[in-house]
Amino acid sequence: MSKPIVFVARQIPEVGIELIRPYADVRLHTGHLPPTRDELLAGVSGCQGILSLLSDRIDTEVFEAAGDQLKVVSNFAVGFNNIDLAEASRRGIAVGNTPEVLTDATADIAVSLLLAVSRRLPECIRAVQRREWKTWEPLGWVGLDLQGKTVGIVGMGRIGQAVARRLHGGWQMKVLYTSRQPKLALEEELGAARVSLDDLLRTSDFVSVHLPLAADTEHVIGARELSLMKPQAVLINTARGEIVDQQALEAALRDRKIFGAGLDVCVPEPLAGDSPLRELEHCLILPHVGSATITARNAMAERSAQNLIAGLQGNALPFPVH
Numbered sequence: 492m493s494k495p496i497v498f499v500a501r502q503i504p505e506v507g508i509e510l511i512r513p514y515a516d517v518r519l520h521t522g523h524l525p526p527t528r529d530e531l532l533a534g535v536s537g538c539q540g541i542l543s544l545l546s547d548r549i550d551t552e553v554f555e556a557a558g559d560q561l562k563v564v565s566n567f568a569v570g571f572n573n574i575d576l577a578e579a580s581r582r583g584i585a586v587g588n589t590p591e592v593l594t595d596a597t598a599d600i601a602v603s604l605l606l607a608v609s610r611r612l613p614e615c616i617r618a619v620q621r622r623e624w625k626t627w628e629p630l631g632w633v634g635l636d637l638q639g640k641t642v643g644i645v646g647m648g649r650i651g652q653a654v655a656r657r658l659h660g661g662w663q664m665k666v667l668y669t670s671r672q673p674k675l676a677l678e679e680e681l682g683a684a685r686v687s688l689d690d691l692l693r694t695s696d697f698v699s700v701h702l703p704l705a706a707d708t709e710h711v712i713g714a715r716e717l718s719l720m721k722p723q724a725v726l727i728n729t730a731r732g733e734i735v736d737q738q739a740l741e742a743a744l745r746d747r748k749i750f751g752a753g754l755d756v757c758v759p760e761p762l763a764g765d766s767p768l769r770e771l772e773h774c775l776i777l778p779h780v781g782s783a784t785i786t787a788r789n790a791m792a793e794r795s796a797q798n799l800i801a802g803l804q805g806n807a808l809p810f811p812v813h
């Protein structure tokens with residue numbers, strides 16, 4: 492009997508592909524860049540499974556192009572804002588993601604950004620590279636202290652909690668957070684306090700964004716919210732670019748309303764070549780590398796393969812999107 496066909500939208504760690512091969516014929520999109528829309532639509536045609544990335548928009552058009560036999564979409568990411576879930580569910584197509592395995596890696600990047608922006612590392616690195624470093628400077632590249640400061644975690648899910656633990660354990664930071672539900676165990680563990688977003692923004696020295704992207708989280712941090720932040724505060728976003736109003740952030744940074752920003756995510760990705768954010772010395776932008784460790788990426792490959800295989804077999808996905 493012939494195996495089902497699955498479209499894998501990019502080269503992922505081999506461990507994932509090897510898991511899939513006994514169960515399906517893999518139609519792999521090779522190449523460094525995502526499939527173009529036409530390549531995606533052609534690639535999924537006749538497939539029973541799709542292994543997608545966050546850069547692949549999976550919507551009605553894709554479902555139509557795949558055909559009625561499509562059973563499962565497995566996203567190689569914890570976020571799934573690229574997938575039309577309502578349409579998938581209407582069509583009975585299972586959708587999975589890769590939670591947990593990238594929590595530590597992403598929390599590490601959030602803390603790295605926080606440290607780098609606070610201690611002005613991008614400016615320091617640039618000064619060395621441009622031969623502008625002339626002497627030990629008593630007033631040069633002076634940054635912010637971390638010890639005992641207050642961090643505000645916007646969205647206290649797994650990654651938010653991992654960031655809070657790192658900053659509380661490492662620098663004894665006070666932890667404030669927003670969340671739909673109180674996190675009582677965490678309050679007990681870290682002495683964290685659940686507050687309104689406005690209070691968090693007014694009080695925190697560091698604000699780290701960890702919300703999923705959905706209709707009600709777009710631009711949660713806009714001009715008004717940025718105006719509530721302390722002038723010496725730092726904003727970190729490792730979640731999704733759309734959660735922060737990027738134009739408002741540009742203005743706040745340009746006018747020095749906040750100390751700086753560290754972004755692992757932006758809109759669009761990659762950031763437009765002429766975006767003023769690229770030029771601001773107190774804005775550090777990374778190319779969405781939160782999960783980019785060997786362990787995390789291998790585990791993401793495994794989890795996404797396991798979801799795909801379960802979906803092909805008509806079984807419940809081990810890591811379903813709810």
Ligand code: DGY
Pocket residue numbers: 545567568569570571593730781782
């Ligand atoms: C995710 O998984 O959603 C990250 O943004 C990429 O690893």
